[in-house]
Amino acid sequence: MGRRLLLLVVLVYALFLWGLGTLNGALLALAVPLIVWLGAALLWGIPKPHLRISRSLSTSRAPKGTPVSVKLSVANEGPLVEEILIEDMLPHGIELVAGESRALASLGPGEVVDLEYTVAGKQRGVFVFRGIEVTTSDHLGIFRRRTTLPAPTQLTVAPETLKLRRLAIRPLRTRATAGPIPARQGGSGVDFFGIREYQPGDPLRWINWRVSARHRQALFTNEFEQERIADVGLILDARRRTDIRLNEHALFERAVRATASLAETFLGDGNRVGLLVYGGFLDWTFPGYGRVQRERILQALAKAKTGDSLVFDSLDYIPTRFFPAKSQIVLISPLCPADPPMLTRLRARGYQLMVISPDPISFETQFLKPDKAVDLAVRIARLERALLLRQLRRAGIQVVDWQVDRPFDQAVHTSLNRTAHWFRSIGVTP
Numbered sequence: 001m002g003r004r005l006l007l008l009v010v011l012v013y014a015l016f017l018w019g020l021g022t023l024n025g026a027l028l029a030l031a032v033p034l035i036v037w038l039g040a041a042l043l044w045g046i047p048k049p050h051l052r053i054s055r056s057l058s059t060s061r062a063p064k065g066t067p068v069s070v071k072l073s074v075a076n077e078g079p080l081v082e083e084i085l086i087e088d089m090l091p092h093g094i095e096l097v098a099g100e101s102r103a104l105a106s107l108g109p110g111e112v113v114d115l116e117y118t119v120a121g122k123q124r125g126v127f128v129f130r131g132i133e134v135t136t137s138d139h140l141g142i143f144r145r146r147t148t149l150p151a152p153t154q155l156t157v158a159p160e161t162l163k164l165r166r167l168a169i170r171p172l173r174t175r176a177t178a179g180p181i182p183a184r185q186g187g188s189g190v191d192f193f194g195i196r197e198y199q200p201g202d203p204l205r206w207i208n209w210r211v212s213a214r215h216r217q218a219l220f221t222n223e224f225e226q227e228r229i230a231d232v233g234l235i236l237d238a239r240r241r242t243d244i245r246l247n248e249h250a251l252f253e254r255a256v257r258a259t260a261s262l263a264e265t266f267l268g269d270g271n272r273v274g275l276l277v278y279g280g281f282l283d284w285t286f287p288g289y290g291r292v293q294r295e296r297i298l299q300a301l302a303k304a305k306t307g308d309s310l311v312f313d314s315l316d317y318i319p320t321r322f323f324p325a326k327s328q329i330v331l332i333s334p335l336c337p338a339d340p341p342m343l344t345r346l347r348a349r350g351y352q353l354m355v356i357s358p359d360p361i362s363f364e365t366q367f368l369k370p371d372k373a374v375d376l377a378v379r380i381a382r383l384e385r386a387l388l389l390r391q392l393r394r395a396g397i398q399v400v401d402w403q404v405d406r407p408f409d410q411a412v413h414t415s416l417n418r419t420a421h422w423f424r425s426i427g428v429t430p
Contacts, residue, residue, distance in 0.1 A: 011031075012031050015030050015031035016031055019031070048078070048145075049076070049078055049081050049084065049107075049134060049136050049147075050076070050077045050078030051074055051075065051076060051077065051078075051134065051149060052074075052075040052077050053072070053073070053074055053075075053132050053149055053151045054072075054073045054151070055070065055071070055072050055073075055088075055129060055132075055151050055153045056070075056071045056153075057069070057070055057071075057153060057155055058070075060154065060155065060156060061155075061156040061157075061158050061295070061298065061299075061302075062120075062121065062155070062156075062157060062158070063157070063158055063159075063160050063161075064121050064122070064123065064124055064157055064158075064159070064160060065120055065121065065122075066120060066121075067097055067098075067118045067119070067120050068118065068119055068120065068121075068155060069116065069117075069118050070088070070101075070115075070116070070117055070118070070119055070129075071114070071115070071116050072086075072088055072101075072114070072115040072116070072132070073112055073113070073114050073115075074086055074107075074112065074113045074114075074115075074132070074134075075110070075111070075112045076107035076108065076109060076110065076111050076112070077109075077110075078109070079109060080106075080107070080108050080109060081106065081107045081108075081136055082106055082137070083104070083106060083136065083137045084104070084105055084106070084107055084113075084134060084135070084136050085102065085103075085104050085134070085135040085136075086102060086103050086104075086105070086113060086115065086132060086133075086134055087101065087102040087132070087133040087134075087135075088101040088102065088115065088117075088129065088132055088133075089129070089130065089131060089132070089133055089148075090119065090129070091127040091128060091129060091130070091155075093121060093122055093123050093125055093127055093157075094119050094120070094121055094122070094127050094155070095119060095120055095121075095122055096117060096118075096119055097117075097118045097119055097120050098117060098118040099115075099116055099117025099118055100115065100117055101115065101117050102115075103115055119155075121155070121157030123157065124157045124158060124159045124253075124256065124301070124302050125156075125157055125302055125303060126154060126155075126156050126157075126299070126302055126303045127154070127155045127156075127157065128152055128153070128154050128155075129151065129152065129153040129154075129155070130150065130151075130152055131148045131149055131150045131151055131152070132148070132149045132151050133146065133147075133148050134146070134147050134148070134149055156298070156299055156302045157302060158260070158298040158299075158301070158302050159253075159256045159257045159259075159260045159298070159301050159302065160257050160260070161257070161260045161261045161264050162257070162261040162407070162408055162409050163261075163264075163265075163409070164261055164262070164264075164265040164408075164409050164412065164413075165265075165409070165413060166265070166269060167262075167265060167266070167412070167416065168416060169230065169232070169328045169352065169354065170352060171230045171231070171326060171327050171328040171351075171352040172326035172350055172352060173230075173231075173324070173325065173326035173327060196220065196221060197218055197219070197220055197221075198212075198218070198219035198220060198221050199221075202221045207219055207220070207221050207222075208220050208221060208222050229269070229270045229271045229272065230271050230272070230327065230328055231271070231272050231274075231287060231323070231324045231327035231328065232266045232271050232272070232273045232274075232327070232328045232329075232330065233273075233274050233275075233276065233287070233322065233323040233327060233328070233329045233330070234259055234262060234263060234266075234273065234274065234275045234276070234297075234330050234332070235275075235276045235278055235318065235329065235330070235331045235332065235333075236255060236256065236259045236275065236276070236277045236278065236301070236304060236332050236333075237255065237278055237279070237315075237331065237332060237333030237334070237335075238252070238277050238278060238279025238280065238304055238305065238306050238307060239278070239279050239306065239307075239308075239309075239312065239313065239336075240279070240280070240306040240307055240308045241308075241313070241336065242306075242333060242334045242335070242336060242360075243306045243334075244334075244360050244363055244364055246364065246367045247367070249363075249367070251334060251358055251360055251363050251404070252306050254358045254363070254402075254404050254408075255332045255333070255334070255356075255358050256301050256304055257408070258332055258356055258358065258402070258408050259275070259301060259332050260297070260298060260301050261408060261409070262330060262332070262356070263275065263294065263297045263298075263301075264294060267289070267290065267293060267294050267297075270289070271289075272287045272288065272289055273287060273288070273289075273293060273297065274286060274287035274288075274322065274323070275297045275300055275301070276318075276319075276322060277300060277301075277304045278312060278315070278318060279304075279305070279306055279307045279309065279312060280305070280306070280307015280308055280309045280312070281307065281309065281312070282312070282319065283300055283304065284319075284322060285297055285300045314336075314338055314339070314342070315339050315342040315343065316342050318342065318346070320346070320349070320351075323351065325349075325350060325351075326350040326351065326352070327351060327352070328351075328352045328354070329346065329351045329352070329353050329354070330353075330354045330355075330356060331343070331353065331354070331355045331356070332356045332357075332358075333355065333356075333357060334357060334358050334359070334360045335355070335357050335385075335388060335389075337384070337388060339388075340388060340391045340392055340395070343355065343392060343395070343397060344391075344392075344395040344397075347395050347396055347397055348395075353397045353398070354397070354398040354399075354400070355392060355397055355398065355399045355400065356400045356402060356412065357389070357399065357400065357401055357402060358402050358404050359385070359401060359402060359403050359404060361378060361381050361382055361385060362403045362404055362405055363404045365378055366405060385401075389401055398416065399415070400412050400415040400416065401415065402415075
């Protein structure tokens, strides 16, 4: 019951009771127009609207905070609607930036009301504009009918990505297509690989005249390392116990953005990339190439959430069958004390493993007030983390200890350059 109807009914009853109680006919006469008004409203009723709704977005995917234009069109395919209030219900997490998402109008047969406004995503995710709330009223404005008309439209707010320089990875096995990854096999390439005996068809510029001068009966040519594309498997750790949430900040969000940047970098180099979100459940994006695969991975990262699971509480149940043998695996995880044994086993199976580890200690300390007890706890936690990372490095795993207060691109390249230099110093090719 609307406020106007309630007020009208109360007023009619009050006039009747007052008029009968005081035997005053003038008060009873005052109630007659109100009764006629109410009867006319009941007689005419509220016309049921017949509306056709369409909504379009300027883009179906946008980074966080990027404005997206929304166009809403409401067409009347029925009789005249004297008064109609149209409200577009925005999903939680989407904010109105410019324009109006509601309008009050009168719609005649065949007339159209157009709304245009701008929204932006406050957080990453997959948001669905589910419907339009329409409120119609009768000619006299007494009765109102509120209905929700479905008009589902999906907007994906993708995580932000950083443009990274080419990352040096050296998986034990590559694919047959030419690319930027050294293949550990001789052939045509750029980097020197070795020397072999001359074969018919070898370019003359490849002949190593210094070595050939030592052998009168044979010629020798330089051999270069082939460069191909590789299989890269990204594993995003979505276990709830590895995440730290303080106020509106979450360590998991840093890991999501890092994963998106890595995916874009590896795909930009032509590699075949797959994604596994490992947490409350397994969300597997099958490996692929190019822009289509980029959209699939960003879609999966947009809806990624942390979760708890008795099965996937540890990394022991990572389904290695998802990743080709001897391929490159990149794990993005803050790490837990029980994780190194499983990662060591992955390395022993022939996978080239890289761990991108957002530092939970530096993330949490930036929100804590300086205190002696806090300082002591931070020192102990850093020692434990240093021992954990050292254990991984001793197993031949590339580790990027990302202090989250530093830009991700700067941290990853500085760490990987240092790791490659360390491998070369002990005579090992990473």
